[in-house]
Amino acid sequence: MPDTGRTDQELIEETELIEGTRKPDDVTDLLDGPPERRSKTAVKRGKSCLAVLVALGIILAGGLFAWQKFSVFAEETLSTPDYTDARGTKDVRFTVPSGASLTSIGIDLQKADVIKSTKAFKKAIEKYNGNPVVQAGTYKMRTQVPAASALNRLTHPAKYRIRKTVQVLEGLRLSDQVASLSKQTKISRKDFQAALKKPQNLGLPDWAHNRPEGFLFPDTYELTGDTSATSVLKQMTERFGTVSDGLDLQGRAQAMHRSPYDIVIVASIIEKEVRRPADRPKAARVIYNRLAHKMPLQMDSTVHYALNKSDRVTTTPADRANASPYNTYKHVGLPPGPISAPGKASLQAAANPASGSWMYFVTVNPDTGETKFATTLAQHDAYVAEFQAWCGKHPGRC
Incomplete structure (x- = not known):
């Protein structure tokens, strides 16, 4: 064999490479070799794996979000005992005392088994749209209802409060x-x-x-x-x-040179003497005119008050002889105090008397309340005759 100037080992390796029996174990052999071309199947397989990984990530993220939400819900549910059925179990009356706070109302609701816990009632208040206002009174409630349902009833008194x-x-x-x-x-x-x-x-x-x-x-x-x-x-x-x-009662009294207490006394007499709205200011004028002329008022209503009787429209001579200071037949001026509780119309009439010179009035028909006013005694006597004629037709009334 001719001398090539190479070692035996080098010749052996060269022979193995030519014959294809050697497997490169040196990394440099791989680096020096031509790049391997990936197949289309491998590329598709890589993309599929990536899609699976992305989908798996989305699923895991969604699951984590759902778990967090569920955990919060479970924590609130378990830590805030509350009934769940808005229909409740039975009717009950619940009373809110005057001046009660929302906190004390919640405690009372729990004691009455309307709600399950004060914590649930507090959460219902926090979620309420605005500041809940609960009026004093007695409400139609149901036991074992959600706190939000109980609060809803308490904030709708027109519908649920027992008046x-x-x-x-x-x-x-x-x-x-x-x-x-x-x-x-x-x-x-x-x-x-x-x-x-x-x-x-x-x-x-x-x-x-x-x-x-x-x-x-x-x-x-x-x-x-x-x-x-x-x-x-x-x-x-x-x-x-x-x-x-x-009615500016005090202001009107001052303008009339009267005390407000006087106005109430006059109103109390008007309330007992006349019934028709148009007659009240006229009756007030008669009273003030008689007071101005130092005449006794001669009102049967004041005598009735003195005797604590009201079975007849009129009074007897014996009644009118009574010494009570409320007897305006015997004493000149106003009685010492009101003889009844006057309503607004009588108070207004007493504070705003009609203009006129009337000195007398007679209710000629007690059933209808028809009242006639006179400026002279003769005219007054004629109206008294009308009243007596009515009495004659209604025995036992006068």
Whole structure:
């Protein structure tokens, strides 16, 4: 073999490469070789793997998000006990005391088994659209309802609050007002009488001289769950204050050179003497005209008050001889206090009398309330004859 100048080992390796029996184990062999071309199948397989990985990532991310949401929901549900059925189980009355806070209401709701927890009620308040306002009173509720449902009922009093009212008519004397209030509220007369003995607690006007007669304004009042004799009477005196302020009673009294207390006394007489709205300002003028002329008022209503009787329209000679200071046949001027609780119309008439020179009036028909006014005694006597004729047709009424 000719000498090639190469070693035996080099010749062996060259022979192996030519014959294809050698497997390169040197990295340089791979680097020096021509680049291998990837097949189309391999490329597709790579893209599929990438899509799978992306999809798997999306699924994992969605699952993580859902798990987080579920965890929050589960945590709130488990940590905030609340009923779930808005239909509840049974009807119940729930009373909100006057001045109660939302916190105390929540505690009471839980005690009544309306809601499951105060924490649920607090969350319902936080989610409420605006600041929830709950009025005092008694509400129609259901036990074992979601806190949000309970709050909804409490913030819709027109629909769910049980309205218990009392109506006090115009023209009643104080003792009759108490009897009516006791009957309607189921509060004893004794409690009302005890409250009246502390007039300083009733919110009377300063110029009422701590005398409740005439200042318990006749109207319809709504009762709350914690109604008491004092709270009812305070409602009535407050209503009087509102009405009298609206009529500018004190201002009108000053303009007429009268005390506001005088105006209430006159209004209380008008309330008992006439019924038709148009007659009230005229009756007020008659009273003021007679006072101006130093004439006794001669009102049967004041005698009835003095004797505490109202079974007849008229009075007898014996009645009119009574020495009571409320007897305006015997005493000149106004009686010492109101003889009834006047309504707004009578207060307005007393503060705004009609213009006229009338000195007398007679209700000629007590059934219809028809009243006639006179400036002279002769005219008045003629109207009295009309009244007596009516009495003759209605025995036992006069």
